[in-house]
Amino acid sequence: MLQIFSDLAGWLTFDLMGLEPNTKLADAIHFFIEDTTKIFALLLLMIYGIALVRASLNVERVRDYLAGKNRFVGYFMGSGFGAVTPFCSCSSIPVFLGFTSAGIPVGITMAFLITSPLINEVAVLLLVSLLGWQFTVIYVLVGMSVGMLAGAFLDSIRAERWLQSFAAKALEKGKAQASHSNSEGMISTSLTLAERHRVAKDETLGIFGRVWKWVIIGVGLGAALHGFVPDGWIEAHLGDGQWWSVPAVVIIGIPLYSNATGVIPVMESLITYGLPVGTTLAFCMSTVAASFPEFILLKQVMQWRLLAIVFAILLISFTLIGWIFNAIGPML
């Protein structure tokens, strides 16, 4: 079925624009057209489908579900919900405070917030279509593990000591009230099909409006790699998974900010060109989850010290992931 996008790109590149096949430029343009049209079509279809199914899942429900849960179930569910709950990064502060004031431990809240940018339906969909399901499963497992372990670690060092004072007070109050029910009757119950359609339509347009430019940038970079980086250059210089290459790409990923949608087409090109899986994963996760603008936002609820700890945890775990997957990658 996906062949039509390749055919379309071929027709546009070779017939309409009259470019000579097998030249660098034609390759790059063909790749760009094929990938953008394919990704756009898949995105529109799948976001709508998924939104229709999960229209009634929202952060308020997740909060009510997580409140009062056992810690270990909490880390797992926090991270799992982080992966599937639709939520815009501009809401991270209200979500953080909402969870906190419901008495949910900081570690569980952070498991949710860390996993959320790493895994979402758009990322999973792109991974399956571009890199195959084995890679997708690995990516999801690793992403969830980072969220869960980071959360457990934060609770073990009693990270709540370093919240801003009003947030710390809200947490105390929330814990005291946690025995009572904390759903305020704010959440509507089941939705009719028409309501679901409206939610799904809004969400599709909303997400698409947010990610389309990232797809173009990501695929554009991938196309540039395809067409203009000499064959074998990446493989020759970074192909052995030299140990330093992993921390290096994690650092490079910090100032680069993209969401998962934009970085996945780049990953595809990097892997095709012989960059080891671990190095690629480390780069992707650092670009997506460790970004300064988002961290500065969290300053409103966390003291510098906690902020620095969270940031360090992310960088260290991405580096470890890179090393581990470079070591076991050849066996996959």
Next chain:
Amino acid sequence: MLNIKVLGSGCAKCTKTAEIITAIANEKGICIALVKETNPEVIMDYKVMSTPAVVIDEKLVHWGSIPHRSMIESWLVG
């Protein structure tokens, strides 16, 4: 006069929400006082987790998205 607060951390959707409400109020000749509330502590006190949210005369009427025109009209008129 209606006292309206738009809660949100200053993202594009929140700005848009405030603009739409102001526009519809002007169109209908309804007098409103609109404030954009960005302080996370205040947002927390309204128990809001998904922004933008709309508070009218201290009552939370909407959260999580840019409200549709029909909803805004019903708040302003009703």
